[in-house]
Amino acid sequence: MKKILITGAAGFLGSHLSDRFVKEGYKVIGMDNFITGDMKNISHLKNNPNFEFINHDVTEYIKIEGDLDYILHFASPASPIDYLKIPIQTLKVGSLGTHNLLGLAKAKKARMLIASTSEVYGDPLVHPQTEDYYGNVNTIGPRGVYDEAKRFQESITMAYHRFHGLETRIVRIFNTYGPRMRLNDGRVIPAFMGQALRGEDLTVFGDGSQTRSFCYVDDQVEGIYRLLLSDYVEPVNIGNPHEISIKDFAEEIIKLTGTNQKIIYKDLPVNDPMQRQPDITLAKKLLGWEPKVDRAEGMKITYNYFKNLTEDELYKSEHKDFTSYINK
Numbered sequence: 001m002k003k004i005l006i007t008g009a010a011g012f013l014g015s016h017l018s019d020r021f022v023k024e025g026y027k028v029i030g031m032d033n034f035i036t037g038d039m040k041n042i043s044h045l046k047n048n049p050n051f052e053f054i055n056h057d058v059t060e061y062i063k064i065e066g067d068l069d070y071i072l073h074f075a076s077p078a079s080p081i082d083y084l085k086i087p088i089q090t091l092k093v094g095s096l097g098t099h100n101l102l103g104l105a106k107a108k109k110a111r112m113l114i115a116s117t118s119e120v121y122g123d124p125l126v127h128p129q130t131e132d133y134y135g136n137v138n139t140i141g142p143r144g145v146y147d148e149a150k151r152f153q154e155s156i157t158m159a160y161h162r163f164h165g166l167e168t169r170i171v172r173i174f175n176t177y178g179p180r181m182r183l184n185d186g187r188v189i190p191a192f193m194g195q196a197l198r199g200e201d202l203t204v205f206g207d208g209s210q211t212r213s214f215c216y217v218d219d220q221v222e223g224i225y226r227l228l229l230s231d232y233v234e235p236v237n238i239g240n241p242h243e244i245s246i247k248d249f250a251e252e253i254i255k256l257t258g259t260n261q262k263i264i265y266k267d268l269p270v271n272d273p274m275q276r277q278p279d280i281t282l283a284k285k286l287l288g289w290e291p292k293v294d295r296a297e298g299m300k301i302t303y304n305y306f307k308n309l310t311e312d313e314l315y316k317s318e319h320k321d322f323t324s325y326i327n328k
Contacts, residue, residue, distance in 0.1 A: 001050075003027040003067060005110075007058050007101065008074035010037030012180050013115070013173070013220065017072060018042060020221050022050050029064065032075065033057040035089060036082050041180050058097035059089075068108040070228060073101050074115045076149070080269075081186030087145040094149025095156075102160045102168075111167035113228045114157050116235060118174045118276055119147045128243075128277035131172065131235050142270055154235060161233055169227050174239025174278045178217030178298065179305035183313060188212060189299075192250060193306045196257040197314055206268035208247025213277045215240035216298035219291040226287040239278035240291040252295075256303055 004021050008014035009030025014037070021028050022045065030042060030053045045051040056062065058075045076093045077083045083090040098114065105112040121129045122137035137147045154170055161168040177189045195202050215238070223238035244252075250263050283289045 001025065001027050002069045003029065004070040004072065005029045005031060005064060005068055005104075006072045006074060007031045007097070008037060008076065008115075009053065010034060010039055010041050011074065011078075012041070012178075012182070013176065013217065014072075014074040015041035015180055016178070016217050016221050017074065017224065018045060018051065020225060022048060024225075026050070026070075028052070029054060029068075031056050031058065031062075035086065036077050036079075036182075036185075038182070058100055059092045060100075062100050062104050064104065064108070068104070068110045071101055071105050071110050071112040072115070072224075072228070073098060073112065073153075076115070077146070078117070079182075079185035079187050080143070083146040084142060090145045091149050094153045098153045098156055102156065102166065105168075106160065106164055106166055111169065111228070112157070113169035113171060113224070114153055116150050116154050116170050116172045117146075118172055118237070118239065118278065119143070120151050120154065120172065121273075122147060123273045124275055127275045128241060128279040129237065130279040131237055131282055138270075158233075168233055169230070170233075170235040171224050171227050172235050172237045172239075172278075173220065174215055174237065175212050175276065176215045176217055176220045176239070178302055180217075181302070181305075183306060183309060183316075188246065188249065189214065189302065190306070192253040193257075193303065194314065196253055196259045196261060197306060197309075199259070199261070201262045201264045202250045202253065203266055204246050204250055204263050205266050205272065206246075207265065208250065208263070209245050210268075210272065210274045211243045211245050211276060212249070213240050213243045214249075214295055214298075215291055216293035216295075216301075219293050223283060223287065223289045226289050227283075230287060232286050236283050236286065237278040237280055238283055238289070239280065240295075241278055241280055242295065243275075243277040244295075252299070256299055
């Protein structure tokens with residue numbers, strides 16, 4: 001039985017990846033310190049003999065007993081609310097955390113995949129974004145703590161590959177959605193869903209012409225799974241290339257939820273990307289991968305998940321913090 005360590009296992013993507021690798025017959029070790037993760041995301045795995053959980057901060061020394069075949073590094077704050085509240089921790093998990101895990105992978109002779117992001121492209125001047133685009137990032141802006149953590153993460157990973165011969169993989173994740181997203185995490189889908197379910201008007205920043213491309217979580221996990229088992233070491237975009245403006249998406253949410261809220265407009269946040277669309281030519285060619293779940297289907301599933309949240313979760317005061325960053 002292959003053994004895999006998944007950091008950030010109690011988070012949105014980490015928990016879905018834990019499910020997938022347990023299903024595929026792996027022994028999964030989940031690791032999280034709950035700075036943004038939630039135990040409820042993995043509670044269903046508690047009694048599974050092929051899942052073990054370790055409460056640990058990856059920026060501290062990591063010790064795993066026995067052999068280890070793979071490492072997925074998904075520990076990181078990933079939303080504007082999080083990385084604006086905890087900027088130092090965000091930088092540390094991308095630098096110290098990645099360094100610790102690369103050292104562990106070297107010691108165990110394990111293959112390591114890191115979760116990078118479309119944020120390495122910044123506010124792109126190339127559209128759609130291809131893997132050979134170097135990006136347009138403000139290193140000292142408010143979003144720089146996340147963007148630069150991910151860019152450094154890619155650099156040190158490639159350094160370990162080139163200098164130590166470590167088997168590494170890099171996935172550049174574009175906007176992903178689905179069940180287990182945190183309603184208060186500041187990203188566009190949970191922000192719009194929360195506002196609609198609370199009977200509030202939907203907040204769009206700027207004129208709403210900025211675009212995003214949303215990938216359903218099952219498709220994202222499939223792409224990551226295939227990349228891990230591939231022979232390709234350089235970054236690969238995994239996301240849905242179907243682009244939509246934020247204004248049009250807000251109108252879709254109002255229609256989906258059957259609410260009669262208005263759309264209200266506020267000033268655009270600093271360095272908010274105006275376009276976000278992956279070029280997935282490489283993923284199609286290398287992995288035979290492309291998204292299968294269309295947005296209408298995925299959004300219905302996601303809406304049903306949010307509808308079943310408790311009132312405490314829905315009206316938590318934290319939901320309204322950092323609203324100027326909801327359109328990530």
